[in-house]
Amino acid sequence: MIPKTMLAARLYAPGDIRVEEVPIPEVGESEVLIKVMAAGICGSDPPRAMSTGTYSYPLTIGHEFAGEIAAIGGAVWDLAPGDRVTAIPLIPCGACVYCKAGQYNLCDHYDYIGSRTDGAFAQYMKTRAENVLRIPDGVDFETAATTDPAAVALHSIRKARIAVGDTVAVLGTGPIGLFAVQWAKIVGAVMVAAVDVYDEKLRVARELGADLCINASRDDPVEAINQVTFGKGINRVIETAGASQTQHQACLIASKLGSVVFCGISHAGLDLSEVAVDRVMRREISVVGSWNSGDVTVPHEDDWRTTLCFMGQGKLVAKPFITHRHPLSEVPKVFADIWNRHLVHGKVLFLPQQR
Ligand SMILES: [Zn+2]
Numbered sequence: 001m002i003p004k005t006m007l008a009a010r011l012y013a014p015g016d017i018r019v020e021e022v023p024i025p026e027v028g029e030s031e032v033l034i035k036v037m038a039a040g041i042c043g044s045d046p047p048r049a050m051s052t053g054t055y056s057y058p059l060t061i062g063h064e065f066a067g068e069i070a071a072i073g074g075a076v077w078d079l080a081p082g083d084r085v086t087a088i089p090l091i092p093c094g095a096c097v098y099c100k101a102g103q104y105n106l107c108d109h110y111d112y113i114g115s116r117t118d119g120a121f122a123q124y125m126k127t128r129a130e131n132v133l134r135i136p137d138g139v140d141f142e143t144a145a146t147t148d149p150a151a152v153a154l155h156s157i158r159k160a161r162i163a164v165g166d167t168v169a170v171l172g173t174g175p176i177g178l179f180a181v182q183w184a185k186i187v188g189a190v191m192v193a194a195v196d197v198y199d200e201k202l203r204v205a206r207e208l209g210a211d212l213c214i215n216a217s218r219d220d221p222v223e224a225i226n227q228v229t230f231g232k233g234i235n236r237v238i239e240t241a242g243a244s245q246t247q248h249q250a251c252l253i254a255s256k257l258g259s260v261v262f263c264g265i266s267h268a269g270l271d272l273s274e275v276a277v278d279r280v281m282r283r284e285i286s287v288v289g290s291w292n293s294g295d296v297t298v299p300h301e302d303d304w305r306t307t308l309c310f311m312g313q314g315k316l317v318a319k320p321f322i323t324h325r326h327p328l329s330e331v332p333k334v335f336a337d338i339w340n341r342h343l344v345h346g347k348v349l350f351l352p353q354q355r
């Protein structure tokens with residue numbers, strides 16, 4: 001039985017999140033109502049909720065989630081009520097040249113769950129059936145709720161063009177960085193270095209396969225990497241912190257013909273030192289952007305389905321860095337704590353069925 005109303009965390013203005021009772025969304029033709037079992041805070045959520053805002057108000061935030069299908073509108077042949085699912089938050093227009101080429105993450109006129117349309121910090125949410133993916137047996141809701149950051153990490157790994165035997169550095173070991181460490185190992189990196197300023201996050205990185213962990217609050221990562229690579233640098237560098245300092249370091253540690261991928265969202269400019277500019281040129285380093293993740297119809301380029309397959313095989317895990325679980329009522333406080341830097345955290349989840 002689906003109730004008439006539900007709890008949802010809605011943004012009324014930047015910094016003004018209210019958890020309130022609202023009607024359960026009604027599904028239209030080819031839409032799916034999902035009972036949300038777990039929903040995570042993305043790195044992009046605190047700035048959105050506390051500073052830059054959403055595209056309309058009030059709006060239910062949250063776009064990383066998993067749950068159970070509660071209802072389906074019309075005829076959707078491959079999904080059924082009770083199915084355990086997650087959904088891709090990006091709703092591409094389908095009409096622009098990038099959509100036509102299957103590059104949905106570059107869509108010119110996209111809609112987005114949790115920033116442009118109502119999202120997942122609610123007991124129920126609806127989206128179009130096309131965006132819904134079934135979770136493999138054995139993958140729990142909490143892990144499945146991290147499919148989005150895992151797919152974003154995979155997208156950056158593809159952009160880095162890692163080959164078997166490459167050395168890889170991951171700067172920033174938040175959830176995306178920790179997934180990037182795992183992906184780097186999966187695709188055949190011979191050595192993965194992880195850099196962060198928190199020992200606890202680096203401990204998890206080591207547990208997930210990082211060979212070398214550098215705490216940048218104690219050791220200069222550029223020097224440390226120079227030392228272990230005999231001055232040659234690292235082949236593939238993935239920056240997930242979104243900080244100008246780590247973006248700069250990334251350019252300094254890449255090897256000849258190496259690549260640097262900017263994956264972490266930055267809200268600042270970047271001044272490259274003379275040494276870094278010289279290095280990018282002399283070493284012929286490619287600096288590449290990576291945006292969101294792809295769900296193209298070509299199987300080997302589908303970040304979402306690939307991620308779910310590897311989770312289903314137990315080769316990609318999230319549990320070691322899910323650090324906080326809260327009921328929906330605590331959304332405003334948790335966002336304030338993260339925004340005011342009162343919380344050192346990995347993946348923070350809301351469990352909307354807990355009151
Ligand atoms: Zn996200």
Ligand SMILES: [Zn+2]
Nearest residue numbers: 093096099107
């Ligand atoms: Zn488009």
